[in-house]
Amino acid sequence: MEGSWSETKSSNGRKLHIRGSVTSSPQSVQFAEAKAEKSGKAVRIGVLGASGYTGSEIVRLLANHPHFGITLMTADRKAGQSIGSVFPHLITQDLPDMVAIKDAKFSNVDAVFCCLPHGTTQDIIKALPKSLKIVDLSADFRLQEIAEYEEWYGQPHRAPDLQKEAVYGLTEILREEIKAARLVANPGCYPTTIQLPLVPLLKANLIETRNLIIDAKSGVSGAGRGAKEANLYTEIAEGIHSYGITRHRHVPEIEQGLSDAAHAKVTVSFTPHLMPMSRGMQSTIYVEMTPGVTIEDLYKQLKIAYEDEEFVILLEKGVVPHTRNVRGSNYCLLNVFPDRIPGRAIIVSVIDNLVKGASGQALQNLNVMMGLPENTGLLYQPLFP
């Protein structure tokens, strides 16, 4: 059967990208013969909020996915438009036009990626058919304590029952829970870069929970496609600045994950910086080792944690991760370095904020939820230069 990216013309002369029902593993056999829609893909996907950067990234990633085919796209302000008019780089994708969320039909949808803004998502997800698998890329279901949600977002949580059901989608850490989940709260980009290295070290009690200092750097796409003066080319190019010092909304998510791992309340110092680049994120993390622990111990622990992982890669000793080496891909590169201050270590972790920090991890999660190999459709190599 045909499994590569080839194409044929449909009878009406439009290009269709057809693939046979390829099966990647026993679990996924069930999809192979189940459904046959226009896309020829087994699983029918809805993308809610397709006019933003995380939505378009889902479309890009799915373009070569053997089993997931998009059958619904919503975007309120762009309703009636094609993906090619909203995102001309996706002009070759033969997809349904965008509809307003209120007009969306879910009868031919098996799973949705919810790429809507924070705050608007709770009501929408509450109203979805219970049969749908959902990966929510907003922050709405990431905080287990709804009181904490209210504190940081300034309004009560409107779907506390769903919150109880939601599984936090840091794939490498919570894979088993994600397998059984119906609603996955996809992690934030900063929390992904921070938890991936720190969770194994905290669990193993190799680093202290105090004086955890995180200096993070992000590309601008994390701010979305909204028209804001602060994100104009002229305001961003050739300069950097810190922002949201002590007040960034990813803080409670980071502290929740680290506290869980440490079985203790963790308070971090977290300072994000905006970089003159579209994609890419680095966290430089300054940690205190517990007494007697060495850099070598940290390195070994991370090696154990990630040596069988596809997407999290501990570099060889001394090699520095660069954000440009993960651009466009789902990889996270990590390493740990000695500090001049005795007893301390420096951890560097990089991702593409739109892929492993958003849409790529979302797809990784849906692969897991659907019983597919986790890397299905995700082995894009980084684009460099």
Added chain:
Amino acid sequence: MEGSWSETKSSNGRKLHIRGSVTSSPQSVQFAEAKAEKSGKAVRIGVLGASGYTGSEIVRLLANHPHFGITLMTADRKAGQSIGSVFPHLITQDLPDMVAIKDAKFSNVDAVFCCLPHGTTQDIIKALPKSLKIVDLSADFRLQEIAEYEEWYGQPHRAPDLQKEAVYGLTEILREEIKAARLVANPGCYPTTIQLPLVPLLKANLIETRNLIIDAKSGVSGAGRGAKEANLYTEIAEGIHSYGITRHRHVPEIEQGLSDAAHAKVTVSFTPHLMPMSRGMQSTIYVEMTPGVTIEDLYKQLKIAYEDEEFVILLEKGVVPHTRNVRGSNYCLLNVFPDRIPGRAIIVSVIDNLVKGASGQALQNLNVMMGLPENTGLLYQPLFP
């Protein structure tokens, strides 16, 4: 059969990206059972000159190709190094270390991409086994007249017999010749952007051969990875300039292709500009229409020429091609616009100079030479933003 991008662990614990011998079309059946190397790919590929940007781009594109597997990589100054040490963004690729060209064994190679500098390539290709299929990305075999080669490159051509055999690899224009070729001279990036729109119009006698004015703009990756002061970040960022005015070495290649199409000697005005961006190329082409011809005629002719093509896309009327909408992909976007000066038209054509302008078109050509569907392994969507 397995055809998607999944992975399994080899017995020694290293990650291998294994795919079955997928067959895409009748012509390619022959490969399906022929060979079984470590990569599990049917066609064994050599990349000569793997330490430059076009070489690394070949590796990136082949990472998900169902039939082509790399078994040889050469790089004289980086001999002994792994791809991951020379190009850390390719660290996940399990490939043979680089060897010096003089130490290369071609016994387990079926085809090569030759990514060597201009001028060095003739002798190397002369010495290759005759059984190999070759796509040469240098300029060494692009000019049919070896006198012209000598004029522009300042030295006699050292493989005139091979030159006679070489087929110029502008896929959409010379597909049939490429099918039968052993040695394909892959086009330059500027010539690709220019010939794709102009050749059909000249063939149809819709534009004049006089006063053809081409203002072209290129990203910096076209200059390669060599350490030059002029290409430092500080010398390139936030500014533009023309270069090689009237003397750029792509001129004879452009004029050769246009003259062939017009059945008349064409002399163009060609001015390239260096842009502060890594990838991307645009040609803005100012043409005079032949008497009685309208913009509508040009549009229709381009539509006829490219409506069945996968990679050349004529946009809807009035839509302007942007280089960022092809970044990382093999697409060429085209459109034609009226000029204020009566009787003239403006044509805009954009590509990614490293993909359709180099390694992507090379892969497209090898697909054709091997009897595979031309788009095999090439349906990467553009990376935006």
Added chain:
Amino acid sequence: MEGSWSETKSSNGRKLHIRGSVTSSPQSVQFAEAKAEKSGKAVRIGVLGASGYTGSEIVRLLANHPHFGITLMTADRKAGQSIGSVFPHLITQDLPDMVAIKDAKFSNVDAVFCCLPHGTTQDIIKALPKSLKIVDLSADFRLQEIAEYEEWYGQPHRAPDLQKEAVYGLTEILREEIKAARLVANPGCYPTTIQLPLVPLLKANLIETRNLIIDAKSGVSGAGRGAKEANLYTEIAEGIHSYGITRHRHVPEIEQGLSDAAHAKVTVSFTPHLMPMSRGMQSTIYVEMTPGVTIEDLYKQLKIAYEDEEFVILLEKGVVPHTRNVRGSNYCLLNVFPDRIPGRAIIVSVIDNLVKGASGQALQNLNVMMGLPENTGLLYQPLFP
């Protein structure tokens, strides 16, 4: 007398940048003892529309001007704010807070730079005291034919009498008229790069008026500080595109200037491109020489035209102008090159669009209007890298 940039503390402890009433030349002696305001500068300046990039650029340039001191700044949406809060890079400037235009008092103002959006300016300038000297940076008074204004801007001109009085402020070309003007219409950035080289050549009848093809490239700051999706960093970085093909509003201004010089109606082909850079503009101009004329003739004519000019510099033969070599400065660099097509030539001209293309030329004009040496306060060297 004190003439350098030094500072002293005022009695209330705030920093003041005080200069004595320096006299630069006999003509300007009159200012030396005339006025003494807080700034210690002789001429009191109003900046209308100080919250945009051309407004802030006026403030930057005037920071070291020996005779012009800002006493009024307007910005409707930022009324009540300080310059440092709107433009933090100007935080050291001790200037009056911004006021709404309706609240502006002109009793202590001698001259204004009008940096307001196109279309809004006519009514505001009509209402200004007749005693004020005005340099208008908008397009509102650039077109001599008000019918043409209506055609390109879609609304009737609301100050036709003022239009008759307005002098077009291309300093090097119309210096004598500017000396006597009360209202100067400061040229657009594209028209400046195009007219400076072409006007002397057309006047000398060295180039044809037909087939004038202009491929222009601009940095993003020309689009202003308004929040638009299209100008986000993520939408601009690492890519280029043409825009406004055949329909850019600078066309009538360009054709007006060239037609005046040629004493004949000139229709140009003009295609602007948006570059991933904040500042800088290049016009690459493709011209046909009149019979018998050579490149050498064009070069000589430009040399004659500009050898005594401070800000327009014809480079040595063969040297290519780069936009980065004028960044932040009022210079225009020019050169002329042979074309491969016999009888044609290529002209390259570069400026900083915010300086010689806007606020710098505006200051140059006000210097002229005030009888000061034209370069007063304008000899900033380009910032590179």
Added chain:
Amino acid sequence: MEGSWSETKSSNGRKLHIRGSVTSSPQSVQFAEAKAEKSGKAVRIGVLGASGYTGSEIVRLLANHPHFGITLMTADRKAGQSIGSVFPHLITQDLPDMVAIKDAKFSNVDAVFCCLPHGTTQDIIKALPKSLKIVDLSADFRLQEIAEYEEWYGQPHRAPDLQKEAVYGLTEILREEIKAARLVANPGCYPTTIQLPLVPLLKANLIETRNLIIDAKSGVSGAGRGAKEANLYTEIAEGIHSYGITRHRHVPEIEQGLSDAAHAKVTVSFTPHLMPMSRGMQSTIYVEMTPGVTIEDLYKQLKIAYEDEEFVILLEKGVVPHTRNVRGSNYCLLNVFPDRIPGRAIIVSVIDNLVKGASGQALQNLNVMMGLPENTGLLYQPLFP
């Protein structure tokens, strides 16, 4: 007398930028009538190593200095060339051609800026006439302990006697010593951003000497103009990375300055990052306050330290410094923020690495050494956007 930036033509028709002998303050009167060279400037300046970025920045800054005129420029590999051919942005500067250092004549030089690479400078400065004032921008005389120099630079110091005489040129901190100095070792860029905020706080015993964590970010121009693969546009744009972790050569300079201030040995954690921008530097500094100290205390101490300074500006509470707000200028912007971790604070400090981090501070120092107002010729406002 003439003190502004105006120009006149010399008798041979070349442009000269002439200024009278302006006096800025009583101390500098002596220069007013002392010397009269071609430049008309009182103090004759040599720039050793004028072909690098710090050298060209000295030229840019001096272009409008009322008292300093360049009479000598050296550059070994560019000997015989004009400044305009090496740095086309300085083409309007009428300066002597570059000579090899061995051919340099110092008879008409009063002071030199030494912009040579680290390691080569000791022997050259040893050989200079003792009458010269010297500001050395290399690292060669920054470390008081020559043993430390040897440890970090891998070779013995070759001018230990000069080292004893050298004064460290952090102007705001060591102004009195600089006034009397003959040889000033101009600080590194990172050390400038770090010491300016930390020295006053350490002196006042408001922060601990332990757990000082500095995450620094630099533009690429700090790496100089040498042709290196790692600094190509394609290798730098759209990505970031840490470098020199724990091993950066600025560490001993930083620790020397902080230890002096604290009267105790300070060991810092220092991690620099390379940013995709040409200019600009930020240090984000994570400190532990001494018991009982509050953010308010830190803020007040910095306010006391810098409220009378021209170039070091403590922003209003809560306002975040951006590197783009100092681009091209000699300013350092500072602020201090509370940390989420109780007892800790975050300090942000930004400069232009080529100005306050190199050539600007060098000029500031020479102004001080020459008895001129420290800001003479340095009041350029930042270039934004």
